[in-house]
Amino acid sequence: MRVALIGANGHGRWHRRQIAELEAAGVVELAALVDVRPIEPGPEAAPHFTDHRAMLREAAPDVVVICTPPYTHRQIATDALRAGADVLLEKPPVLSRAEHRALSEVLRETGRACQVGFQALGSAALHELRRSISYGVVGTVTGVATVAAWQRDDAYYRRSPWAGKRTVDGRPALDGALANPLAHAWMQCLAIMDGDPPVGVELERYRCRDIEVDDTACLRITLASGRPVVVAVTLCGEEFIPGEVVVHGTAGRAVLEYPTDRLLLPGDDGYREIPGRVNLLENLVQHRADGTPLIAPLARTEPFTAVLDVLNSAPDPAFLGGDLVVEEGEGPARKVTIKGVNSALRQAAEKLALLSELPVPWAVGPHSVRLTATPENTLQTTEEPVR
Template sequence: MTVRVALIGANGHGRWHRRRLAPRHESGAIAFVGIAEPNPLDPDPPVPPGTRLFPDHHTLLAETRPDVVVICTPPGTHLPIALDALAARCDLLLEKPPLLSLADHTRLVAALAEAGRSCQVGFQALASAAYDELCAAVEGGALGTVTGIAAVASWQRDDAYYARSPWAGRRAVDGALINPLGHAVMQSLALADRVCSASRYAPLVTGGGAYLDAEQSVPKTLEVERYRTRPIESDDTAVLRLTGQGRPPVVVAVTLAGEELIPGEITVTGTRGSATLEYPTDRLRLPGDPGMREVPGRVDLLDNLLAHRADRAGVPLRAALAATAGFTAVVEALGAAPAPAALGDGVVADLGAGPQRVRSIRGINGVLRRAAEQHALPSELGVPWAHPPHTENSLQTTGPGTARK
């Protein structure tokens, strides 16, 4: 029987999902049975004939009875929509950030187990052959004992980017680390989990991505410096360091106010050498390689979810919700952290004008590279505009009603 798939949230990034669903519908691989979108639907891309439109997900679930729902709505709505979809016996493809607190994460994981359903999260870089090859090198000892993991990325976003939706630039749900560059955070955490799985713990799931239970996969201490170049609540530049739980230190240094583009690099350093993965392009350098080389091949996350539905024991999810507890802990901590420090015009240059104006921090690429190479924060590097970091010392226990340090 053809799997019935519905999309909840079809504008913005939902348009990307529409482009992925339409050809599968036309080929007969799935039946794209419905869209729930409360706002007028963007005309591009066109909706396949026969795909029904609904103003809310309740009506969609009741009238189309999908087998799988793709949830691409504002992050704060994910949990209630996901629970409704589970009550309708759907499997889920949930966009990032999946949830905003560890309490919500625990609740949804438990609901999935009770319903006998599965949830894939939209971290597509975890399904690349380049990532698999890097994991194999780490777990096979090619780098020796891993001493650190660091990610660096430098992007530019214009004023129009921050006007794209009501939640853009909002403190609890947006920011460089949480949304556009969340892949750098998740990829780094997943690699740290693989190191722990190989050295200390028995993995809970193998084949396409071992992961630890929630308590093991959440680092103990978070240190972060967050900065903004605009009058927004969230950061557009941040350096994050995660330590504890017997894990190698993880540093993620990213900006949306960059100079020349750094697409996104993750470097794993060990006692025998280092390896670098450029995760957006699937280019990889392992010890002995003369330079970066492309490693083609990604498993589509929807295709993986469909294959998993057909063989839940034999085909593991590539980005299972259960593997994202560390990411959710970071999201929760950042949502409760102090507001990012504002950087003034003496540090920031304007490029362009109007909605296409870009703000660029002078010398930021060098700062990010030094932070990644030294596993350090800008304030520790003596950067003149840096502020002292915010520190959380008990990520595993943070949650509603728990005091933060």
């Protein structure tokens, strides 16, 4: 199985290590690396390209891993699929439902496969949580929430030309906390509620820097069943919360710490480790060999992308500064922390509430959008609250 990687720097370095491990195990062979910038040196002997179309013609890989900025994904994935390759496409796969529909159409046309890089979907801990829910350990699920508090310094927003941008060259870039680093958190929630599609979105977004996107956000997705998924996240956090998914039920609550694969079920004394993740590239290779189902096929990410449409249409994030924040360090090392943010986010996750429904003085009312179920999946903004 000959694998090429497009976007070889940045997070592409992680894929280079993954490919090297699978190459050492005799599962794949690295066919080519592509990047528009000089590729950071590595031990790989594969040819380097600056143009992905030239690479597709000359190297003819079986599988292409795409790790470029999200606004380039649809075009590069389309080119790779039409060249006859299967694709592992980094998250967020695309940035609107129009792009999702266009790429799904190419998949239908070509009969090829597209796996999306939501690697936490392959975790044994998520599998165990879903199994436990199906056995009724939390009773009837009444809602799901996720909370995460990370810290990113100013250097993070200088890492790439699209960092902190809402658009690049007129196209959505959406490099906010919700759409990029903390996307895994709520994709896990949507996966737990698989089969219950979003019908409404209430969104509150905040920023503590001179950026165009959110570094802090609270999002409530209402599902067709009426149950909520609440997402409460920040990159300006106090103590580190890696990422917790809280499943609320009539008989108790379960918590999955998705980055570290730890699970707490009702009645447990403490977290239990449930290690093990199915590697998404290996799963794609298996899928090609014997039809093993993909863990994160593009179709599974449709509800996620529907919510991104709301981010595209939402007002700019509200600025938080002055006495609300604490600044530490200087230059690229400067960090900003929102005072009391962790407790506010935790309350949102516990109460399945928006920040504006809690006693949080800096919270602003939500941007509220209904997702209509027309055949075209068009969005309709409502004047009335979603709930």
